[in-house]
Amino acid sequence: MRSHLLLAALLSGIAAAYDKESSHREEGPYIMQPQEVYDDKVARYYILSGGSVFAVILIWSAVIRMSAHIRRLTSLSNDTQRYFVAAHSFWAWMKRHVMYAPLFWKRHNREYRLSTALNMGTLPTRFHTVLLLMVVGSNAFLCCYNLPFSKPEQEFLPSIRKRTGTMAVVNLIPLVLMAGRNNPLIKLLDVSFDTWNLLHRWLGRIVVLESIAHTSCWMVGKVHTDGWAALMESFGSSSLILTGIVATACVVVLALHSFSVLRHAFYETFLHFHIALVVVFLTFLWMHLVGYSQLKYILVAILLWAFERSWRIVTLIYRNYLRGSTTATIEALPGEAMRVTLRIARPWTFRPGQHLYLYIPSVGWWTSHPFTAAWSDVEESDSDEKGLVSTRQDILGLQRPTISLVVRRRTGMTNKLYEKATKNGATSVTLSALVEGPYGAEHVLDSYGSVVLFAAGVGITHHVSYVRHLVAGFADGTVATRRLTLVWTIQSPEHLEWIRPWMTSILAMHRRRDVLRIMLFITRPRNTKEIHSPSTTVQMFPGKPNIGTILDGEIEKQVGAMGVMVCGTGSLSDEIRFACRQRQTPTHVDFIEECFTW
DSSP states (O other), rough: OOHHHHHHHHHTTHHHOOOOSGSTTTOOOOOOOOHHHHHHHHHHHHHHHHHHHHHHHHHHHHHHHHHHHHHHHHTEEESSSGGGTTTOOHHHHHHHIIIIBSSSSSSSSSSOOOSSBBBBBOEEEEHHHHHHHHHHHHHHHHHHOOOOTTTHHHHHHHHHHHHHHHHHHHHHHHHHHHHHOOOTTHHHHHHHHHHHHHHHHHHHHHHHHHHHHHHHEEEHHHHHHHHHHHHHHHHHHHHHHHHHHHHHHHHHHHHHHSSSSHHHHHHHHHHHHHHHHHHHHHHHHHHHTTTSSSSSHHHHHHHHHHHHHHHHHHHHHHTTTSSSSSEEEEEETTTTTTEEEEEEOOOOOOOOOEEEEEHHHHHTOOOOOOOOEEEEEEEOOOOTTTTGGSHHHHHHHHHEEEEEEEEEESTTHHHHHHHHTTTGSSSSSEEEEEEEEEEEOOOOOOOOOOOEEEEGGGGGHHHHHHHHHHHHHHHHHHHHOOOEEEEEESSSSGGGGGTTHHOOOOOHTTTGTTTEEEEEEEESSSSSOOOOOOSSSEEEEEEEOOOOOOOHHHHTTOOOEEEEEESOOHHHHHHHHHEEEEEESOEEEEEEEEOOOO
C-alpha cells in the first residue's frame, strides 16, 4: 500500500518538476532520427522474439499436459500400466544430462554459505543456464547489431548510447512481469515461480549493465567534445541529464543491495528498500523519457507493476474482509514448531501443493511470508442459531473451512509467533491475520502409476495434501496411482506430532493399505526403544535414508510411469536429483523438486 502512495505522489509531481521546453534539452527540440527509428524496430523485434519463445514453451507445456491427461485416462482401469513403464531413450538422455542436471556434478539446490548467516546462493541447472545464456546473448547481440564500429568518434558512441538505452527500457517489461506473485505465465506455461525469479534477477543485471553503458557513452562523448566542465554543468542545467543520472544511480544501487549475501541476511530490509528504489527509478526514468518514443515501454512496465500490486490489495480485501475477518490460531508443538490454523473469511477450494502469503499485523505489520498449505478441513461454526437448521444450505452455512500450516521457528516473524504462543506458559494463541493466495499447485501427480514422496522436516507439509488426494483418488478410481510411498526424515520422534491429526485421518481412509506405504527415518533418536514400526505399511528406521536403495526397491515394483517429488533441504534434494538422473533408463522416472528461493 505504501509503495502505491509513494508512486502516486512522485508521478503527480512530474508536470511541475519536468520542463519540456527545448532549453532544458541538451540537444534541442526532439526529432526522431533514423537511427532511433531503427533502434525502436530492434526493440519491437526483441519483444516479438521473446513472445515467440513463450509461444513455443506454451505449445510444449500443452503437449506435456495432454500426454499426462491421456496417460491418466488410459491407466484408470489398468493396474499394470506396462506401456508407460519404459523410458523413451531421447527424453531419458535429455533429463539425465540437460533438464535435471546441475551445472556441475550434482550440487544445485544446496546453498553455498560463507557462514550460517552468509548465503551465497545456488547454482542453476544446465537447462536454466541455457535459458540465461540465450537472454544474455540476445541482449549483447542486439546492443551491438548494425552499429557503425568504423566511426567510433562521430557515430559509434551516440549509436551505442541510444541502443543500450532503448534495450534497457524494453527489458523492464519482462523484468516487472517475472517479479510478480500473480505472474500469469506461471500457470499458462507451467513454469515455476523460482524459474521466473531466477530470470528476473539476471534480467535485472542486464538492465543495470545497459543503463551504465548508456550513461557512460554519453559521459565519454561529452567529455571528449566539450570537456569536464561542460559535463558537470549539464547535471545542473539539463533536467534530461539529471533525471537520467538519478535513474542510473537507482539501478546501480538496486544491483548492489540485491547480492545474495545481503538479500538473505536482511530480507525484510532488502524487500522494502527494493520496492522504494523501484518507485524512484520508474519515476525519474519516466521524467527522463518524456517526449521520446521509448516512453511507451516504460508505460507498459509501470502499468504491469501497478496492476499486480493493486490486484494483490483487491484480493486481500476480498479474501479477508468482505465476509467477516480472518484469524490465525497458533499452537506450539514439540521441536520448536507451530501448527497454524487459518479461519479465512472467504476460503478457497483447496488443491494439493498450494501455498499462501500470511500477514499477522500484530507481529509483522504489513510484511508477509510464504507458507505451504498442508491441510484443509471443515469445522462447525459458533453460531447461536444451530437449532434452526432445516435445509442443506443451512448446514453448509454453519460449516467453515479452515487451512492449516506447520511452521518451524526461525528468526524474525516466526520467532515472534512462537513467543506469543508460549507466553506465560500458554500453548496457543489466536491473532488477527490476512491471507494472500492461493498460489502454486503447478504439479499434478494423478497420471503416475507410482509416486514416491521424499520430505525432510517441515517439508512434509507440502506432501500431506498430495497423500490424501492420491489415496482418495485411488479409492474412487480417479487417479492412475497404484503405489504411493512417503519417505519422511525427521530428527526426533516427537516431530511426528506436527502432522499427527492429519496422518490419523489418512490412515483411516478407505483402501489406504492397498496403495500407501510410509517410511519414517529418525536421525537423532534418544534411544532404540523409540524406533518401532506400527505395521508393515508404516515403518520406522534409525539414521538417514539410502536414497538409491529406496528408489531401486520402488523401481522393482514400479507400476506405470514414476513420479519422484522432494521437498526438504537442499542437500536432500540434490541427492534425490542425482539418484533419479542415474535411473533414467530403462524405466520412466520424472523428478519434481518443490522449493522456494529468493
